[in-house]
Amino acid sequence: MLPSSLLRVRIYGRSISPSYARFGGEELEISRALIDLYRRSVSGRYGRLLEGLERLEREAEKRGVDYRLFRGLNHLLSRRLVLRKPELPVDPLLVRRKVFRTVNELYGGFVLDGLERAEVFKRVAAELGVSIEDVWRAFNAVYEEEMIVEEFLPPSPEDLLREYNLSLTQTLLFRCLRLDVTLDVTGYEAKIFLRRVKRLGLLYMAEKLPRGVRLSIDGPASILKHTERYGTRMAKLVPLLLHFRRWRIEALISSRGRRSRGKRRFYWFRLSDRASYLLPRRPVIEEELFDSGVEEGFAREYMRLGLPWRLLREPEPLVAGTHIFIPDFAFEHDGRRVYLEIVGFWTEDYLRRKVEKLSVLREPIIVAIDESLGEFKVMGEGNIHVVRFRGSLLPGKVVPIVRMLLPVRAETRVKRVVNVEDVLGGELDGLTLGELERKLRALGFKDVDLLESLKRSGYRVRWRGISPEDAFIERVKGPEGAG
Amino acid sequence: MKRIQYYGLLRLRYSQGTIVIEPEPPPPLLRFFRYDRRVGKYRCLSYLYRDIVEELSRLGLDFIDEVLLPMECGELSGKGLKLRDYQEEALNSWISAGRRGIVVLPPGTGKTIVGLKAIELTGTPTLIVVPTLELLDQWYRRLRSAFNVRLGVFGGGEKRLGCLTVITYDSAYINAELLGNRFPLLIFDEVHHLPSEGYRHIAELSAAPYRLGLTATPEREDGLHVHLPRLVGPVVYRKHVPELSGKYLSEFRIVRIGVRLTEEERRRYKELSARFKEFFKRRGWRLRGVEDFERLILRSGRDREAREALLAWLEARDIVLNAKAKIEKLAEILRWHRGDRIIIFTEHNKLVREISRRFLIPEISYKSSGAERREVMEGFRRGVYNAIVTSKVLEEGIDVPEANVAVILSGTGSSREFVQRLGRILRPREGKVAILYEVVTRGTKETFISRKRRRGLRGASELSA
Numbered sequence: 001m002l003p004s005s006l007l008r009v010r011i012y013g014r015s016i017s018p019s020y021a022r023f024g025g026e027e028l029e030i031s032r033a034l035i036d037l038y039r040r041s042v043s044g045r046y047g048r049l050l051e052g053l054e055r056l057e058r059e060a061e062k063r064g065v066d067y068r069l070f071r072g073l074n075h076l077l078s079r080r081l082v083l084r085k086p087e088l089p090v091d092p093l094l095v096r097r098k099v100f101r102t103v104n105e106l107y108g109g110f111v112l113d114g115l116e117r118a119e120v121f122k123r124v125a126a127e128l129g130v131s132i133e134d135v136w137r138a139f140n141a142v143y144e145e146e147m148i149v150e151e152f153l154p155p156s157p158e159d160l161l162r163e164y165n166l167s168l169t170q171t172l173l174f175r176c177l178r179l180d181v182t183l184d185v186t187g188y189e190a191k192i193f194l195r196r197v198k199r200l201g202l203l204y205m206a207e208k209l210p211r212g213v214r215l216s217i218d219g220p221a222s223i224l225k226h227t228e229r230y231g232t233r234m235a236k237l238v239p240l241l242l243h244f245r246r247w248r249i250e251a252l253i254s255s256r257g258r259r260s261r262g263k264r265r266f267y268w269f270r271l272s273d274r275a276s277y278l279l280p281r282r283p284v285i286e287e288e289l290f291d292s293g294v295e296e297g298f299a300r301e302y303m304r305l306g307l308p309w310r311l312l313r314e315p316e317p318l319v320a321g322t323h324i325f326i327p328d329f330a331f332e333h334d335g336r337r338v339y340l341e342i343v344g345f346w347t348e349d350y351l352r353r354k355v356e357k358l359s360v361l362r363e364p365i366i367v368a369i370d371e372s373l374g375e376f377k378v379m380g381e382g383n384i385h386v387v388r389f390r391g392s393l394l395p396g397k398v399v400p401i402v403r404m405l406l407p408v409r410a411e412t413r414v415k416r417v418v419n420v421e422d423v424l425g426g427e428l429d430g431l432t433l434g435e436l437e438r439k440l441r442a443l444g445f446k447d448v449d450l451l452e453s454l455k456r457s458g459y460r461v462r463w464r465g466i467s468p469e470d471a472f473i474e475r476v477k478g479p480e481g482a483g
Numbered sequence: 484m485k486r487i488q489y490y491g492l493l494r495l496r497y498s499q500g501t502i503v504i505e506p507e508p509p510p511p512l513l514r515f516f517r518y519d520r521r522v523g524k525y526r527c528l529s530y531l532y533r534d535i536v537e538e539l540s541r542l543g544l545d546f547i548d549e550v551l552l553p554m555e556c557g558e559l560s561g562k563g564l565k566l567r568d569y570q571e572e573a574l575n576s577w578i579s580a581g582r583r584g585i586v587v588l589p590p591g592t593g594k595t596i597v598g599l600k601a602i603e604l605t606g607t608p609t610l611i612v613v614p615t616l617e618l619l620d621q622w623y624r625r626l627r628s629a630f631n632v633r634l635g636v637f638g639g640g641e642k643r644l645g646c647l648t649v650i651t652y653d654s655a656y657i658n659a660e661l662l663g664n665r666f667p668l669l670i671f672d673e674v675h676h677l678p679s680e681g682y683r684h685i686a687e688l689s690a691a692p693y694r695l696g697l698t699a700t701p702e703r704e705d706g707l708h709v710h711l712p713r714l715v716g717p718v719v720y721r722k723h724v725p726e727l728s729g730k731y732l733s734e735f736r737i738v739r740i741g742v743r744l745t746e747e748e749r750r751r752y753k754e755l756s757a758r759f760k761e762f763f764k765r766r767g768w769r770l771r772g773v774e775d776f777e778r779l780i781l782r783s784g785r786d787r788e789a790r791e792a793l794l795a796w797l798e799a800r801d802i803v804l805n806a807k808a809k810i811e812k813l814a815e816i817l818r819w820h821r822g823d824r825i826i827i828f829t830e831h832n833k834l835v836r837e838i839s840r841r842f843l844i845p846e847i848s849y850k851s852s853g854a855e856r857r858e859v860m861e862g863f864r865r866g867v868y869n870a871i872v873t874s875k876v877l878e879e880g881i882d883v884p885e886a887n888v889a890v891i892l893s894g895t896g897s898s899r900e901f902v903q904r905l906g907r908i909l910r911p912r913e914g915k916v917a918i919l920y921e922v923v924t925r926g927t928k929e930t931f932i933s934r935k936r937r938r939g940l941r942g943a944s945e946l947s948a
Contacts (some may be wrong), residue, residue: 008784061790068784093855096845100859100868103843109869110842112814120843143836144850201499201660203521219501220660221688223519224528229684321838323523 001235002171003101006072007314009255009450016253016267018168020278021069021161027235030065031073031164038152047145069110069164076163088131088138098124104460148445162280166242169279170235172269176251177218177226179234184246186325190215194324196240208319209446212246212299215324228254242282244473280308294344294393295328299466302395306451307407309333313466321360335378339365341392346370351378358384364405368393418449420457428459429475434468491872497664497912500688501526502550529663530714532690550690553846554608554665556646559633561603564629570597573720577601577695583716585674585696589724590906592731594697595622596811598670599629601695602647605932608692610666611649612685614673616853623647624849639853652682656779659688668693671713675700675899677714678707686714699906700899724902724909733887734910735917739933740816741925742808752927755799762792803895804830805926810837812922816890817842817870824863824886825870828891828904838872839891847873890920896935 005318009020021027037056041049053074060070071138085092102120103111111117125132140146155163173179183190190213195205197217204215206412217237219230235253241247251269302311308329317324318339343354346369355378358365368387383475388396420428424439433450440448454461454473464470494505504525516525516536527535532550539546565573573586574597582605588594597614602609605873611622611910616639626634626647635645638654649665655662669689671677674696677686686694701708711717728734744752763770770776779796782789813827829835832848839846845859845868862868866885889908893899924931 037520066784067790093852093858096855097858100845100862109825109845110817110821112818112842117843140840142852144853205521220501220526221528221684223517223521223526224501226689227684229681322523348749448846 001174001232002075002167004074004171006068006075006176007074007168007171008066008068011267014267016172016255016269017271018165019174020165020168020275023158023161026063026065027069027161028157030060030070031160033060034070034073034077035154035157036158038081039154042152043148044149045145046147046149049149050077050145066275072164072167073160076160076167077152078410080153080155081149083147084150086137086141086146086148088141089134090128092138092141095124095128095135096142098127099135099139107166133468150290157282165278166239166280166404169271170238171236171240172253173251174231175197175228175254176231176234176269177228177254177266178222178252179217179237180250181215181217182209182248182250183215183317185244185317185349187317190242190249190317191314192324193237193240193244194238198238202230202233204321204324206317206319206324213319213324224255236425237331239280240283242276242279243284245284246273256383267321292342292344294342294391298342298393298395298398299329303466305395305399307395307399309338309402309406310468311466312337315339318361318363320357323357325357325361327365329394331402331406336406337363338402338405340398341365343367343369346373346376351376355384366398366401368398416445417446418445420453420459425467427472427475428457430455431473432469433461433471433473436473438467493539493544495532495546495554496549497529497690498526500529500660500684502529502653502690502798504605509542509544511542528687528945529690530687533692536692538595538866539845550664551667552664553667554644554646554648555633556608559603559606559630559646561599561629561633562631563657564596564603566596566600567593568804569727569731570600571720573722574596574600574604576719578604579695580719582668582693582695582715584694584719585698585701585711585715585717587698587701587718587730588763589722589909590774590903591729591909592722592727594672594699595625598672598695598697599625601670602630602668605668605693607667607693608646609648609668609670610655610662610689610691611647611670611672612652612655612677613649614652617847617856618672619649619651619858620857626821652676652685652913655685656681659684663689663691667691668695670694671715673695674698674711674715675708678703678710683710683714691704699902704862704897710805728938731911733911733915735905735909735916737905737919737921737937739921739924740812740924742806742812743925744802744806744927745808748802748806752799755795758795758880759799761794770919800928801831803924803929805834809892809922810841810922813890814842814924816920820888822869823888824866825890826886826890826904826907827870827872827890827892828894829872829874830895832874834892835872835874841873842870844870845873847871885912887915887917888920889917890922892922893929894932894936896932898936899940901936 001374005249010017010019021031022136033056037052038049041052057067057070061067093474099120102123103109107116108121111120121132121135125135128135175205181193183193185193187208195206197215202217203222204217204220207216209212219227219233221227222230238249241249249271251300253267253269255267299313310333312330312332314326314328315330316389317326318327327341329340330337333341341358343351346354351369355367358367361383364383364385366385366387367380369378369388370390371388372390377384385401387401389397418440420440423443423445428436437450451461458476459473460476462472462474492506493509496503496505503517503522504512504527508525508560512535513532515538516527519526522633536548545773569588573588577584577586582601586594586597588597592792598611611626613619613622619636619638623634623636626649630647632647633645635648636647636650637643637658638651644665650662666689669691671686671694675698676682694715696711700713701718724732743749768775768778779789779793780920783793784790817825827838827844829838832850835846835848838844845862847856847859851859859868859871863871886908889904891930894904905919908919921933923929
């Protein structure tokens with residue numbers, strides 16, 4: 001984030017956008033020059049770097065570079081700098097104390113000429129047993145300029161510009177009144193995002209979209225007054241978005257600009273993953289597959305049974321009223337779903353609130369509650385089905401309800417077995433089960449028993465997760481594999 | 484019958500700087516609240532808490548109040564808190580105004596002790612909000628010697644809550660939600676800072692029913708002081724410098740000394756001023772006031788010529804404020820006052836350092852380390868150091884007893900700044916006449932700046948010799 005005075009924006013009508021740096025021309029040039037200057041400053045005086053920066057800024061300005069760009073880049077680089085105190089035979093603060101005290105004892109508060117000055121330094125040097133130069137150096141060592149540049153961690157010129165663009169985005173959001181975030185992400189990613197929203201003391205309202213959800217984010221006092229108070233916090237959400245593949249934000253920005261002559265105006269700032277190339281690259285968040293042993297055990301047992309309902313882990317976020325709810329699992333068949341939420345630890349109050357929250361869901365959900373923690377009175381009604389278990393949840397408790405809610409039509413049970421290699425005309429190694437299914441479908445093969453077909457064609461499936469996208473097909477080694 | 488039952492269940496609770504009422508406000512209270520569909524409840528800003536409680540009581544409605552969660556606190560009896568008559572009056576007016584409102588007293592007349600007494604008489608956990616780290620230290624020391632309870636400090640790297648807690652405006656703004664229901668009494672030192680767009684939240688997000696503001700000058704140039712009655716309460720007591728001068732404030736003289744630019748400085752100054760004026764003329768703009776100047780600053784972001792004009796103006800200002808002759812004049816003034824207790828004020832840090840290095844006078848600037856600042860302040864207070872040089876840091880509220888000479892080498896046109904700086908040398912002592920020197924560069928804009936800042940004295944000039 002940058003000081004607000006370094007923000008650069010463009011305004012078109014009602015929309016506002018930061019003036020992003022592009023990775024070429026003058027902007028790349030200045031980024032490179034700045035990094036070089038910093039790199040060369042290592043192990044020298046900090047003061048020398050500051051002088052160099054002043055010169056470079058003047059030069060850059062002559063070439064037409066916006067000083068706010070220059071200072072913004074400089075601001076980011078300065079944070080990568082490690083300074084240390086110069087090495088001295090005496091402690092600067094001690095020296096200064098001695099100097100000032102001596103001045104007061106000898107001359108009543110200040111020196112007025114070179115003689116008085118020399119006398120003071122001579123006395124302090126003698127008293128501390130060091131040279132007069134050492135005293136003078138130590139006296140000045142408290143100033144920032146006298147620090148030594150110990151280390152600098154240089155980014156690449158392009159990465160510096162990316163970082164700058166992110167900082168500009170965040171700086172613009174300082175004046176954000178409301179942030180609408182559209183996410184098309186996994187339940188796990190949504191969970192991380194919402195946890196962050198909550199921890200920052202923000203509130204949200206959720207809305208279901210054909211693809212993904214829209215969260216309208218602001219703070220507790222936002223409905224009571226126009227406040228930029230939550231802007232800095234909303235800005236902190238942006239780096240998290242960079243970990244996601246599909247996102248979009250729309251921010252309501254309040255601005256007191258040149259055009260409005262000091263009056264408050266409102267603008268929209270829009271940004272999406274399509275601008276990712278301008279921003280720092282962040283790794284996709286690795287999923288921790290399971291929150292608890294109960295969930296893991298259930299998934300393992302269920303997968304073994306090879307039932308027709310596909311099990312999905314933390315499916316897409318659901319909207320319950322104005323809030324997001326992310327169930328632990330979904331069973332899917334024929335494009336329809338039943339959800340499963342496993343409740344390990346609970347209190348009576350927690351259960352009551354949970355059921356209250358779930359009762360506004362449109363989707364059917366099974367709530368499995370561990371009764372080893374005690375008796376509970378909560379009963380399922382409407383779309384909510386309550387299941388009890390002790391310690392570990394076995395599929396047998398859940399499957400009957402799934403079967404009732406998602407009946408499997410008889411004809412879908414009759415599946416064809418095909419020679420997949422012949423059909424696709426080539427190697428299957430490295431494909432996932434999901435990809436294979438899509439390929440076959442594209443060729444007009446529906447209702448193929450994939451696992452059986454692969455087996456007969458000399459392949460097997462290695463599961464790295466529970467979704468078909470995580471199931472990799474590999475050739476079975478050895479003579480029996482040549483089918 | 485049903486109504487009564489219904490209202491009997493009313494519950495007020497604090498939620499992140501706001502108050503939530505459940506299940507919903509009775510009609511006479513609807514005006515305070517707004518429906519929050521994000522959570523399906525009614526909500527209002529915390530500072531309305533007192534009004535709501537008073538209204539509920541007036542209507543005779545029962546309610547469960549879970550708003551305040553005051554810090555734990557021992558016995559709040561103060562030691563050595565003797566008030567002068569005008570301080571007593573000030574405190575009484577505040578109490579009869581329902582323990583809300585602002586006390587206006589000139590710098591150096593003991594506002595802190597009014598605050599300390601207010602804490603004792605109110606007897607509740609208190610949050611004291613101050614603008615600078617120096618004041619943070621000072622309040623902490625005063626609280627420690629007056630009360631025997633757990634104290635807290637928030638700001639300048641420390642983060643500790645206590646029954647009586649001192650906090651900077653910045654930290655209080657950042658942590659407003661956390662603090663809003665822990666302290667039934669809020670004291671805003673230098674309360675004129677409070678109405679700014681951001682700091683306002685400190686008062687709005689707090690449920691504290693009791694509030695005291697202290698300042699020498701509540702008025703702000705931007706007019707935002709109109710918010711003060713809502714945030715803290717009205718001015719309940721006010722005294723000006725002349726009313727207290729002589730007995731409670733030292734007598735003083737103001738001496739204005741002109742200096743000239745060197746030949747070289749003058750040439751450059753003229754060149755820059757011409758460039759600046761030429762720009763305005765070319766654009767057909769007129770420079771009438773702050774607004775036009777702000778337009779220039781805003782423009783300079785994207786307009787190269789405007790930027791150049793602005794740079795010319797800044798350099799010209801630097802030349803005037805830091806004129807070489809000022810340092811020489813300072814040497815002369817110092818020669819007249821060897822052995823006196825002197826504070827030197829400048830506008831820029833650069834000049835602070837130059838003076839500190841040349842005259843070996845300890846400096847206090849935001850760049851010096853906390854340890855050194857504290858050491859220097861303490862040394863000056865105890866008389867180990869006779870002179871100190873500072874930029875903006877020491878303006879507000881700091882006790883520097885016995886100082887009798889102030890030198891303003893440079894400053895802004897703000898009358899508040901001027902009054903504050905003067906206030907640093909007005910602690911009374913038998914036979915003391917304080918002197919304030921104002922060093923001004925002749926024939927430049929600085930003469931206007933000087934005239935402007937002096938408007939703050941309001942009727943005091945007849946007291947100066």
